[in-house]
Amino acid sequence: MRADRLVSLVLLLRRQGRMSAAALARELEVSTRTVLRDIEALSAAGVPVYAERGRYGGFALLPGFQTELTGLNHDEALALLIAGSRRGAQAFGLGSALASAMLKVVDALPESHRDTAAGAAQRLLIDPDTDLLSRRTAAEDVPDAIVAEVRRAVFAGHKLRIHYAAVDQPPKWRTVDPIGLVTVRDQGYLLATRSGDDRTYRLSRILAAEELDEPAQRPDRVDLGQAWQERSTRFRTGGDQVAVLVRLHPSRRDELVATALTVLAEDADADGRLRMELTFQDSRHAEWALWQLSTSAEALAPQWLRTTLHNRAAAIATRYEDSP
Known part of the structure; x- marks a missing residue:
């Protein structure tokens, strides 16, 4: 985690030129004290970062400094694959990974294209937080730690133990076989089976999650689109309608x-x-x-x-x- 943050710090300085400790802390979602420790670590590793004093000072890299630290990690690559929906990345707990990956993508561009791409990006706004009537969109707030645990179980093909709060019921622990994750209108869902029966769980109602070592009982390949359609049909035609x-x-x-x-x-x-x-x-x-x-x-x-x-x-x- 710290290695990724150090790379992001370097890329931010390469992109912005000079940034204060407070601005870096906001971008990296850490404290200013952590930023100062990271700056010291970069300097000790030979990265030419220096401090400029004064009202408009901050930290900067020596002009012309180049880095090869642009390789994407697993979560960053995954975030880019679903970057067609920024809110999709947020729903699956990949918002920070997407921001980090985009920094690496911009840094990898030829210098002649970098400014053009940055200028074009300023002309596009996707999924703002409010509509024209200033109504805030209702994105669900799911702790990243819970989503990450669910995500790991889905990708590893392991059973998952969740503490789930169903509507009008007290929370209960249950063990499921995860199949995939779906996001619909800012709401995230876990598709799974339990004792062989299809189950769909709202991510915002998962209070805790634990990936187990036991392999999940599920097919090697799945058509999530078809699975979601089948469950949607059953939902519309059953229950207490x-x-x-x-x-x-x-x-x-x-x-x-x-x-x-x-x-x-x-x-x-x-x-x-x-x-x-x-x-x-x-x-x-x-x-x-x-x-x-x-x-x-x-x-x-x-x-x-x-x-x-x-x-x-x-x-x-x-x-x-x-x-x-």
């Missing part, structure tokens, strides 16, 4: 369809409103989806959903009935 009959303004149709699991039937009433029968994951999912549409939608059935929405609206109206 509920069917709902809705009258809906046509302008909100796409919004509701994008939220529902399936559309079972659809017709137009005489007034132009749509009458649709849809399925949702469970009662909470159905209540949430209809509440988002306000008066543009009316749940016609089941009755418990009408009652739930009525009670919720009444509670909100009561809360705002009197002026503060």
